Amino acid sequence: MTMTNQNTMRIGADVGGTFTDVVLIDANGNLWTHKVPSTPPNFERAVLHAIEHLLNTTSTVPDQGGKTIPMNRDLAGGLGTSVSEVAHGTTVATNAVLEKRGAKTALITTKGFRDVLELRRIRAPQMYDLFFEKPEALVERYLRFELTERISASGEVLTPLSESELWRLKEELEKEAVESIAVCTLHAYAFPQHENIVGDFLREELPDVPVSLSSEVLPERKEYERTATTVVNAYVRPVMQRYLNAMRSGLQEMGIEGPLLMMQSAGGLTPEADAAQLPVFVLESGPAAGVLAAGFTAQRLGTDNLITLDMGGTTAKASMIEDGAVAYSPEYEVGASISAGNRLVGGGGELIRAPSIDIAEVGSGGGSIAHLDGAGGLHVGPRSAGAVPGPACYQRGGTEPTVTDANVVLGYIRPGELADGEVSIDSEAARRAIHDRIAVPLGMDLLEAAEGVHRIANARTMRALRAVSTERGRDPREFVLMAFGGSGPIHAAGLAKELLIRQVIVPPLPGLFSTLGLLFSGVEHHDVRSCLLSGETLNATALEEIKSEMQRNMLAQFETEGYSADQVTLSCSVDIRFKGQASEIRIAVADENFTKATVETLHTTFETEHERLYGHRSDPDNPVEIVAVRLIGQVPTRRNARNGTGIRGQQGTLNPAERLGVRAASRGAYFGASWGTIDTPVISRHDLGDEGTTGPLLIDEYDSTIVVPPDYRGYLDSEGNIRMSPVTE
Secondary structure (H helix, E strand, O other): OOOOOOOOEEEEEEEOOOEEEEEEEOOOOOEEEEEEEOOOOOOHHHHHHHHHHHHOOOOEEEOOOOOEEEOOHHHHOOHHHHEEEEEEEOOHHHHHHHOOOOOOEEEEEEOOOOOHHHHOOOOOOOOOOOOOOOOOOOOOHHHEEEEOOEEOOOOOEEEOOOHHHHHHHHHHHHHHOOOEEEEEOOOOOOOOHHHHHHHHHHHHHOOOOOEEEHHHHOOOOOHHHHHHHHHHHHHHHHHHHHHHHHHHHHHHHOOOOOOEEEEOOOOOEEEHHHHHHOHHHHOOHHHHHHHHHHHHHHHHHOOOOEEEEEEOOOOEEEEEEEOOEEOEEOOEEEOOOEEOOOOOOOOOOEEEOOOEEOEEEEOOOOOEEEEEOOOOOEEEEEEEOOOOOOOHHHOOOOOOOEHHHHHHHOOOOOOEEEOOOOEEEOHHHHHHHHHHHHHHHHOOOHHHHHHHHHHHHHHHHHHHHHHOOHHHOOOHHHOEEEEEOOOHHHHHHHHHHHHOOOOEEEOOOHHHHHHHHHHOOOEEEEEEEEEEEEHHHOOHHHHHHHHHHHHHHHHHHHHHOOOOHHHOEEEEEEEEEEOOOOOOEEEEEOOOOOOHHHHHHHHHHHHHHHHHHHOOOOOOOOOEEEEEEEEEEEEOOOOOOOOOOOOHHHOOOOOHHHHOOOOOOEEEEEOOOOOOEEEEEEEOHHHHOOOOEEOOEEEEOOOOEEEEOOOEEEEEOOOOOEEEEEOOO
16 A cells, blocks of 8 residues: 555644654554754744655555555655644744744833833742842833723723824834734723724734734733733734744645644644734643643553653653643743742743643753853753754754753763754763863763753752642642653653652653644634622523623634534633632533532532642632633544554654664663663663563663663553653662
């Protein structure tokens, strides 16, 4: 059987700060993979190059009888027409915020609220840090414009809009040559009429400048949160539009006309048109895909409680799956020392109040640079060598020592070619960087210095793992750690030991795992309605009325995208708080319709969760209030063959296990002062077997290396996952 255009293929592409990963899967579950260095600032170049490589690679395709037949190269060049969709996760929008490379943005708001963006909230990452300085606002003060208009909290027009003021505003915006505009007027979350007038006027008079309205981006209470989120959306919108236009143009040149679907921060895919208009919802697209893939894998394994570790080249991300459910956060920050949705701290980055999987992220990846401060203290990250110039060992111009260089010196990463020869590891360059920049200034042995870098990277990563576990009131000992990303399997055992976690799981293709998560996801849309229901107004009728309107609108949106109502699964949740509180807790609604019993259950569930998070229940006489109703609509992804996945056992063409070339039987690896350097066996995943082997072991793969320390034992389960557990004394 040769691959023909009658086959339907799907492509997943994940852009990271260091590597770009692309996976192609056909209707029979055959899998192709390609990993290339990212190409900042034109990240689409790496994606398009990798897709073209896969479509034009001569390889073998296993037929149903198990035989392998060469793919016809002439056919491969025209396979773009058989690609049904491209699912994509990217860091383009996030990088624009982190590197302050977004558009020149103007903010238009109600008179008296010009400085809301700068005042922020009374929060600081470190409570007693006397030297903390708030980040500079994304919109400078001279680009923040006030309108003499006002609508009350009840919807009464206190001060009407002035048309002459709008014309003066237009002249100012043209004079400053702004590239994007955010509009956030008072109480527009409930009464957007003034905001709509401003938006219609600007879109008519300045058609080339994108306009983001807070009532379209985030129709929720809280002025700063709504303003900040709308500003971030406006700030990255031109960047994302240029990127998506370049992607679409490149895909069309390859004959790919299928939809380009973007992964959202909350999981689920959205059409490229929606992502271009509301890019703030796709900022954490790559990390979200990895958590979804972990959840899918955990479901197949029957594992309900899981902590995920996604450690790539630039950052380390952690999330939690509890009782089989992915954890979500109502807000998070980008650009702080740790990006996380945390109810207690914050203020160090740009606030994003948008639906997102609860992910904590720190600047600790393979490319994180190790450096000494003025007092000789060793630090790792958050600055990264990225893809250009990359770690010293990549031989791409980098000279500063990184975590990857330390892992090469320790013997964990093999020298030679990686990722289809896109990167070649030079162990001597790694030793030279660690020796000259770290070991000599500190007067340390080379291996001790490398181990120090490795352990400090672990300590930074631990911040993310604790942020989603102990800081959420959960005991990590009750969870399994699933490690993926190119660097995750190297550091997993050491991190699990620190958290007293008894089992580590490393799935197949760990370095491409987030990309596979893109292929597990279906189209998903989110909606929210602000309200203020308490006492007698908090009843099933009022809640059902709000939900029914949201449901009609959402089903209509899916219908315009070609999905019928019976294909859509709807789930509802509410934001609840005790009266007088400033923060709320999101509680899922289990019933299809609101009833009196549903409302009572929500109340009980909220108090239980409040006690778990905050350690106490409020005064029984203090009523609860619901401040928002949320609705999620999902259309499941089309499953491929091979038990609904394309990854079981790494089956498919271009099997990564077959692309390693000649593998050494062993290599020296350093496991700390207590073990020293050990001549460690080097094996493949399938050499491990289901009976297990006690470490030390190095399991080299196409996209990563799994390190099994001397005091751990690893085995292969029936799904092709590697499991590691500490050896019982």
